[in-house]
Amino acid sequence: MAVTPIKFYQTGSFAVGGRLLGDDQRSVQSDRERINSIDCGHRACQGCGEALGARYALDAAMRATGNRMVAVNATGCLEVFSTPYPETSWRIPWLHSLFGNAPAVATGVAAAMKAKGRTDVRVVGQGGDGGTVDIGFACLSGMFERNDDVLYICYDNEAYMNTGVQRSGATPAAARTATTPAVGPEPGAVFGQGKNVPMIALAHEIPYVATATVADLRDLEAKVTRAMEFRGARYLHVLVPCPLGWGSASHDTILIARLAKESGLFPVFEAEHGEIVATSKIRRRVPVEDYLRRQTRYAHLFGDEPRTDVIARIQAQADRNIRRYGLLGED
Amino acid sequence: MLRQIEGSKAVADAVALCRPEVVCAYPISPQTHIVEGLAELVKSGELAPCEFVNVESEFAAMSVAIGASAAGARAYTATASQGLLYMTEAVFNASGLGLPIVMTVANRAIGAPINIWNDHSDSMALRDAGWIQLYAETNQEAADLHVQAFRIAEELSTPVMVCMDGFVLTHAWEQVDTPEQDQVDAFLPPYEPRQVLDPVEPSSIGAMVGPEAFTEVRYLAHARLTEALDLVPDVADRFAEKFGRNSGGLVRAYRTEDADTIVLALGSVLGTLKDTVDELREDGLRVGVLGLTCFRPFPAAAVRAAIGHAARVVVLERAFEPGVGGIVTQNVVTASPATEIHTVVAGLGGRAVTKSSLDRVLRAADRLPPLTFLDLDRSLIDRELGRLAAARRSGPTAENLLRDLGAVASRIG
Numbered sequence: 001m002a003v004t005p006i007k008f009y010q011t012g013s014f015a016v017g018g019r020l021l022g023d024d025q026r027s028v029q030s031d032r033e034r035i036n037s038i039d040c041g042h043r044a045c046q047g048c049g050e051a052l053g054a055r056y057a058l059d060a061a062m063r064a065t066g067n068r069m070v071a072v073n074a075t076g077c078l079e080v081f082s083t084p085y086p087e088t089s090w091r092i093p094w095l096h097s098l099f100g101n102a103p104a105v106a107t108g109v110a111a112a113m114k115a116k117g118r119t120d121v122r123v124v125g126q127g128g129d130g131g132t133v134d135i136g137f138a139c140l141s142g143m144f145e146r147n148d149d150v151l152y153i154c155y156d157n158e159a160y161m162n163t164g165v166q167r168s169g170a171t172p173a174a175a176r177t178a179t180t181p182a183v184g185p186e187p188g189a190v191f192g193q194g195k196n197v198p199m200i201a202l203a204h205e206i207p208y209v210a211t212a213t214v215a216d217l218r219d220l221e222a223k224v225t226r227a228m229e230f231r232g233a234r235y236l237h238v239l240v241p242c243p244l245g246w247g248s249a250s251h252d253t254i255l256i257a258r259l260a261k262e263s264g265l266f267p268v269f270e271a272e273h274g275e276i277v278a279t280s281k282i283r284r285r286v287p288v289e290d291y292l293r294r295q296t297r298y299a300h301l302f303g304d305e306p307r308t309d310v311i312a313r314i315q316a317q318a319d320r321n322i323r324r325y326g327l328l329g330e331d
Numbered sequence: 332m333l334r335q336i337e338g339s340k341a342v343a344d345a346v347a348l349c350r351p352e353v354v355c356a357y358p359i360s361p362q363t364h365i366v367e368g369l370a371e372l373v374k375s376g377e378l379a380p381c382e383f384v385n386v387e388s389e390f391a392a393m394s395v396a397i398g399a400s401a402a403g404a405r406a407y408t409a410t411a412s413q414g415l416l417y418m419t420e421a422v423f424n425a426s427g428l429g430l431p432i433v434m435t436v437a438n439r440a441i442g443a444p445i446n447i448w449n450d451h452s453d454s455m456a457l458r459d460a461g462w463i464q465l466y467a468e469t470n471q472e473a474a475d476l477h478v479q480a481f482r483i484a485e486e487l488s489t490p491v492m493v494c495m496d497g498f499v500l501t502h503a504w505e506q507v508d509t510p511e512q513d514q515v516d517a518f519l520p521p522y523e524p525r526q527v528l529d530p531v532e533p534s535s536i537g538a539m540v541g542p543e544a545f546t547e548v549r550y551l552a553h554a555r556l557t558e559a560l561d562l563v564p565d566v567a568d569r570f571a572e573k574f575g576r577n578s579g580g581l582v583r584a585y586r587t588e589d590a591d592t593i594v595l596a597l598g599s600v601l602g603t604l605k606d607t608v609d610e611l612r613e614d615g616l617r618v619g620v621l622g623l624t625c626f627r628p629f630p631a632a633a634v635r636a637a638i639g640h641a642a643r644v645v646v647l648e649r650a651f652e653p654g655v656g657g658i659v660t661q662n663v664v665t666a667s668p669a670t671e672i673h674t675v676v677a678g679l680g681g682r683a684v685t686k687s688s689l690d691r692v693l694r695a696a697d698r699l700p701p702l703t704f705l706d707l708d709r710s711l712i713d714r715e716l717g718r719l720a721a722a723r724r725s726g727p728t729a730e731n732l733l734r735d736l737g738a739v740a741s742r743i744g
């Protein structure tokens with residue numbers, strides 16, 4: 001696959017992942033030979049966490065596979081904003097079939113490559129939280145259980161953003177969406193059991209499971225690179241804030257992702273063969289309120305009568321994560 | 332090679348001779364023996380290279396086939412009934428993406444009430460999916476049609492469904508002449524995809540298309556499917572040249588030249604119909620049979636040419652559209668509007684279609700109402716209709732009917 005060296009523009013000292021560093025320390029994004037999997041000109045919103053996450057993840061996967069990779073995409077923002085006919089932003093072989101079948105389609109591609117003896121060509125499946133956590137879940141679990149040679153990446157923006165912000169199985173408690181309105185005594189999404197797909201993936205004991213956020217892109221690249229070292233089913237769950245759906249400022253995407261991690265609400269870890277092997281520790285612990293306040297989807301918690309009770313419940317969830325995953329480094 | 336063999340096994344062997352590279356399997360009666368046969372061939376190494384993928388649902392089965400086909404592999408799966416409906420979204424998607432997947436449908440009724448026996452409700456429900464639909468009359472035809480199906484699918488970049496009657500064919504043991512590998516290899520060239528997922532030449536497959544071009548895309552799908560009206564008989568001819576057997580094509584006429592009544596049907600019931608017609612002919616009745624091998628695309632011209640001279644046509648339907656009537660009938664009416672056409676719904680949910688019933692209906696062909704249900708138990712219906720009239724409520728109709736029949740289940744409790 002032909003690679004056109006990418007031009008860098010000086011926009012700040014950290015603009016493209018430390019390109020002033022030595023070659024061995026450079027990120028995939030600061031490599032002039034990176035493939036640029038999703039080209040510029042796509043139609044994602046300003047500050048879209050998914051577009052950012054997908055480009056970093058796929059470029060890293062391309063580098064790890066020597067540019068021999070196929071991407072399979074579930075229906076969703078990523079597919080819609082990247083392929084409006086007659087244009088496409090994909091510079092890699094890319095297939096979209098349906099909303100709920102991306103893991104199975106990826107299995108099909110992997111099976112075809114295996115039958116053809118082209119084991120050098122690797123497969124990445126990707127989808128949002130709706131396509132992964134809800135409608136595509138059976139296919140995902142089937143792919144895990146068979147241990148098909150696919151890296152599946154879920155870009156989790158915690159609701160159905162492509163259809164106008166409706167609740168998904170990944171929507172957190174108390175968040176306002178179009179189908180969990182901020183009205184009544186328990187506004188927003190209800191507190192429930194939640195659906196923790198990284199832990200469910202872990203329970204399948206597949207070779208590699210990891211979570212990441214777009215706040216730490218070097219970590220995201222490293223995890224994709226590590227994932228491609230394994231054969232078999234791998235799962236990467238990336239938190240990608242959505243300015244439109246979360247009601248946050250476009251320039252706050254990275255900050256909000258960082259606050260999700262630093263508050264303990266989104267634990268970042270790595271697991272191999274069913275065991276957690278690394279946890280990304282909280283560097284400067286923040287109360288969940290710092291995270292919640294920056295998003296209008298939680299605005300109803302901070303009105304004239306602040307819902308300190310609800311905020312306390314969310315804080316308790318974060319505290320539980322901190323205990324459960326040892327996020328403070330006090331193992 | 333002539334062998335006494337089960338229909339499913341004959342199909343599994345024929346599919347294996349076509350060298351599929353990815354086979355997906357999810358069990359559902361009466362399709363199971365087909366993928367079991369293929370599992371055996373793959374596991375034993377007889378069919379190689381081939382990836383046999385055991386999936387968690389029919390939806391996944393078609394999805395895996397989609398991924399495999401888009402990546403340039405020859406892909407196959409088989410299903411029936413609820414399974415076909417469960418994969419419906421992906422079935423439409425496969426044709427929209429122009430992927431030449433071949434799938435066997437072991438025809439079976441759709442519930443509720445649940446029923447595992449044969450009729451055509453499943454494949455007929457998917458008649459608008461953009462797939463070519465071929466219906467086998469015998470197990471020989473079922474085996475041969477699969478070999479032709481891969482060729483047709485790959486020449487047109489359109490998926491093909493080979494429909495064979497569940498149990499009646501899939502589980503029937505009869506003599507089948509299984510083709511030889513070198514014959515099939517000479518007939519079926521390797522799959523060359525129209526577009527393929529290839530890192531050397533990346534392409535985007537499955538892009539989003541807005542109103543400015545969607546109509547054109549759909550028109551092209553229609554144009555490609557209608558090309559099959561020339562290709563299907565052409566492939567059948569080429570198959571006959573190579574294998575010395577006539578199986579396939581659009582339609583098959585039996586004693587229709589001088590017939591004033593023609594019965595039109597699909598699938599295994601054609602055998603019974605031909606026997607019935609032979610007997611009616613002995614009594615001087617001028618009856619003929621038109622078998623439809625290709626239902627999608629609908630071969631309107633061939634049907635019109637075959638039935639145009641007859642006084643009437645009786646369409647024997649193995650599925651129907653509640654609230655409307657005959658599915659095949661409507662296609663026949665469009666093809667030949669001037670012909671008098673009657674619909675006879677027969678053999679739903681595996682009810683036997685007997686020669687005596689067919690004989691009775693065909694002798695009265697000129698007096699048939701537009702819609703007839705063969706061997707309908709009127710008394711059962713009248714009792715339930717009476718109950719419904721007495722107390723308008725939704726209720727367990729099937730259970731009431733069972734009680735009237737004195738079926739065992741109704742006696743429990």
